[in-house]
Amino acid sequence: MTTAEYAQHRGCSDSYVRRMRRDGRLILAPDGKRIDVVASDALLAETSDPVRGGDRTGKPAPVDAQGAPTAIVAPLHDRVDLREAMRRERLAKARAAELSLGEQSGxxxxxxxxxxxxxxLARQAMERLRRMGSKLRLKLAAESDPHACEQLINDEVARISEEMQKAAHALTQKRPMPTEDAA
Known part of the structure; x- marks a missing residue:
């Protein structure tokens, strides 16, 4: 084929075909003037970057009798082209980086x-409340005044509540929660 014919065959401009010829990306026929179509197409298929390729002529894609593009061989969920895969990978990396940054910033x-x-935290609170009776039993047994017994119980509940409030605050500040031994 001539340069113009090969450009039409490839769907690109004459100047692009001349540039590929000058760069040695095309195989010429033995006469040195015409382009060997089969060999050149095979060479370009092997050496072309699939990310930079594509039809830039603006012609609509061919369609079958039902109006579906004929270029689609398999459903989109079964087959993803290289550009789409790269786009998805970049998007996934960007989302992961955004989540990581949000986590680092707090x-x-x-x-x-x-x-x-x-x-x-809830388990510790329940356990402290459960053990409150055994902790206060001697003090409660020594008291005969019901109001004093009530005050002992209320004081212990208030102390446990205050410890849990401090632990909850420490949890929101990303500090280690106080343990029972530290309390």
Whole structure:
């Protein structure tokens, strides 16, 4: 084929075909003037960058009798071209970086960590309330005044509530929660 014919065959401009010829990206026929179409197409298919390729002529894609593009061989969920795969990868990396930045800045936190820490905090509060009777039994047994017994119980509940409030505040500040031994 001539340069113009090959340009029409490839769907590109004559100047682009001349540039590929000058760069040695085309295989010429033995006469040195015409382009060997089969060999040149094979060479370009092997050496072309698929990301930079594509039809830039602006012609509409061919369609079948039902109006569907014939270029689509398989459903989109079964087959992803290189550009789409690269776009998805960049998008996934950007989203991961955004989440990581939010986590580092303290604006975001992992939900499983919050669930675990909240469960631990509630379990500690319930355990302290459960043991309150054995802790206060001697003091309560020594008291004969019901109001004094009530005050002992209220004071212990207030102390446990204050410890849990401090632990909850420490949880929101990303500091370690105080343990029972430290309290």
């Amino acid at each position: 604006a975001l936190t992992r939900t499983h960590d919050v669930r675990r820490d909240t469960f631990t």
